[in-house]
Amino acid sequence: MGAVEGRVALVTGAARGQGRAHALALAAEGADIIVTDLCADIATVPYSLGTAAELAETVALVEATGQRCLSMPADIRDTAGIGLVVEAGIEAFGQIDICVANAGVTGYGKFHELDDDTWNDMIDVDLTGTFKTIRAVLPHMLDRRYGRIIATSSMAGRMGNANLAHYVAAKWGVIGMVKSLAMEVANKGITVNAIAPAAVDTAMLHNDAMYKLFCPDMDAPTREDVTPRYQAMNRLGVAWMDPEEVSRAVLFVAADAASSMTGQVIEVSLGSSAGTQ
Ligand SMILES: NC(=O)c1ccc[n+]([C@@H]2O[C@H](COP(=O)([O-])OP(=O)(O)OC[C@H]3O[C@@H](n4cnc5c(N)ncnc54)[C@H](O)[C@@H]3O)[C@@H](O)[C@H]2O)c1
Structure with a gap:
């Protein structure tokens, strides 16, 4: 039996990179998967984001595992848009x-x-969009008294x-939000954790702007x-x-068995935090 057998998972940013990998792993x-x-x-x-064709490819790869997959484009900055994804997911899979x-x-x-635009867009997507995603699904999880919420932070959220x-x-900000929500829902069957990766081999790193x-x-x-410059960082x-x-x-942390871990930051850090507390 799989670690998340019979569960339904929503994954945002799933057209490519880590989102696709998480969808396939689950x-x-x-x-x-939604x-x-x-x-x-x-x-x-300063680089291209995921495409509809890539999202369709993720769906095909998930379906090839034998699991069902619902796909709906949405902007996590858009309260109504992410709300529709959650609604459609519950309608399709029941939970x-x-x-x-x-x-x-x-x-x-x-x-x-x-x-201002660069600052605002960053906060809107990476912090407020993460908040809106979690907020959209939370009432349903509270009703069912079950949930595994995992937000992607970064080792950039552990240092300057x-x-x-x-x-x-x-x-x-994502880490502060995760820890606060974990406290709010601690006795309601819902865990809330953050993942903090160091450098990951995705299009976010591999583009001209980041190389520069x-x-x-x-x-x-x-x-x-x-x-070599990335190698020197960890x-x-x-x-x-x-x-x-x-x-x-x-x-x-998505597994049923991980019921005791909440409000935590799971660093996948390539050892970059080994010398800190
Ligand atoms: N790549 C790294 O080195 C690294 C390290 C630490 C943390 N992260 C974090 O990991 C997460 C995944 O990044 P990745 O490395 O897979 O990069 P990626 O660029 O390959 O994937 C990010 C996906 O998010 C989608 N996206 C962006 N804005 C969106 C929005 N407003 N609404 C919906 N979808 C949106 C993009 O289209 C893209 O498909 C991000 O939160 C990133 O900050 C990445």
């Missing part, structure tokens, strides 16, 4: 047991050069990062150019990990 352990993604770009985000609020964006800029103040602020952030001294840095000397590695942590 399906492989017996859950039916996937959503913006499937459009955001003007202040939502697991919420993986994973969708997010990044970007960079010197503190004084972050304009130069040129990423807006992203760092949003990801610290890590190699400001180069004109047109490549994946090969950034590799104890393992590994540039980045596969999304599936993060999915294992998600699965751990």
Whole structure:
């Protein structure tokens, strides 16, 4: 029997990257899956986001595991839109047991050069969108007195990062929100945890804008150019990990058995936090 057999999981940002990996990992352990993604770009985000074709590919991959998959594009910043996804998911599968609020964006800029739109979009997606996703599903979980809520923060939510103040602020915010909600619902059968990955091998890292952030001294840095700079950022000397590695942590707290873990931050950190408390 799979770790989440008979459960239903909602995964945001599931067109690609970690969201897709989480959807597939949960399906492989017996859950039916509801996937959503913006499937459009955001003007202040300096790289392309997931597409409708990629979201459809995630659906096909989930269905290939033998599990059911419902897909509906939505912007997590849109209260009505994410509400419709939750409604459709409950209508289709009767319940939502697991919420993986994973969708997010990044970007960079010197503190004084972050304009209002760039700051606001980052907070709107990474913090407020995560809040709206969880808020949309919470009443249903409270009614059923069961829930596993998992929000994606980042190791950037555990420390400071130069040129990423807006992203760092949003990801610290996710942790504060998770811990507060965990206390509110502690005696209601619902756990709430945050996942804090270090560098993960996804399109969020692998784009010209991020390469330039890590190699400001180069004109047109490549994946090969950034590799040693990422390797230098953690104890393992590994540039980045596969999304599936993060999915294992998600699965751990998504399981029925993880009823004692709540309000926690699960770091998948490549050892980058080994020297801290
Ligand atoms: N890649 C990393 O190194 C890394 C490290 C730590 C944390 N994270 C976090 O992990 C999560 C997943 O990122 P990823 O690495 O898979 O990157 P990714 O860019 O491949 O995936 C993010 C997905 O979220 C979707 N999305 C963005 N804004 C959205 C919105 N407003 N509404 C709905 N969907 C939206 C995108 O379209 C994309 O498909 C993010 O929250 C990110 O901040 C990433």
